[in-house]
Each structure stands twice: as C-alpha cells, then as structure tokens.
Amino acid sequence: MALPSLHHFSTPITLKLTNDFLFIWKQQIFATLHGLDLMHLLDGTNVPSKFLPFEDQYHETTINPVFLHYYKQAQLLVAWLLASISSSILTKMVGLEFFLFYLDVPIHILCVPHKGHHQEASSSSSHTQE
Numbered sequence: 001m002a003l004p005s006l007h008h009f010s011t012p013i014t015l016k017l018t019n020d021f022l023f024i025w026k027q028q029i030f031a032t033l034h035g036l037d038l039m040h041l042l043d044g045t046n047v048p049s050k051f052l053p054f055e056d057q058y059h060e061t062t063i064n065p066v067f068l069h070y071y072k073q074a075q076l077l078v079a080w081l082l083a084s085i086s087s088s089i090l091t092k093m094v095g096l097e098f099f100l101f102y103l104d105v106p107i108h109i110l111c112v113p114h115k116g117h118h119q120e121a122s123s124s125s126s127h128t129q130e
Helices: 022-035 065-083 096-102
Strands: 051-055 061-063
Touching: 061 065
Parallel strands: none
Antiparallel strands: 051 061
C-alpha cells in the first residue's frame, strides 16, 4: 500500500495568534485542516498503531510505516502552527503541551516514534474532552 505524499503547509496563516485573535486564528487553522482532510491529526481519530503486530526473526518489533507517515505529517503541522503564533504568545508558552491543551487539542500529535517503547500513540494523550 502506497502512502499518500506528506502535505507541506505552504498556506500561511494571515492572522497570527495573539491575545486578541484566538477565535479567528483557530477558525483559519480548522478551515485549512478540514479542507486538506488533515483534521484527524488534531482530533485524535485514526491514530495508527505505532508498531506492526508481529516481531521479526530477532524478536524485535518493527515501527509501523503508516505510523511514521502520520508522525511526520503531525510534525509538519506542529511546525506550521508554531509559525502562525505571534512572538508575544510564543514567549509566554511554557510548553507546547500547555498550548495544545489551551486550544483543546489532543497532545498525541507530539508522540515520538522510537524502537523499544511499546506504547500506542493514542495513549500518550493526557488531555480529556469535557
């Protein structure tokens, strides 16, 4: 199965996130992600399994290539989001996890794929919907 090509976010967010423009900024972000069918990167749906369901001949797990694709696309999204935030907000951010929680976005998009860690991507989210 061929994976789709990664989407590199070439569309700039015209209105940077400031204290005054949260709702307009969020509307631009969500409209773009819906239009590109990438909303699943924020809402946590369809997170692929991190590892393939079998071991190799040396009894080692193999990272799922679909998960790697998902992770790379999520990281491009994170970079695009960070570039859309005003410097006054960026300097106030304690961490990206806090920022994503503030926007009501699951933290699973920050999951780091590495061998030997058998935790699923979707379980790394500590954010719960209210």
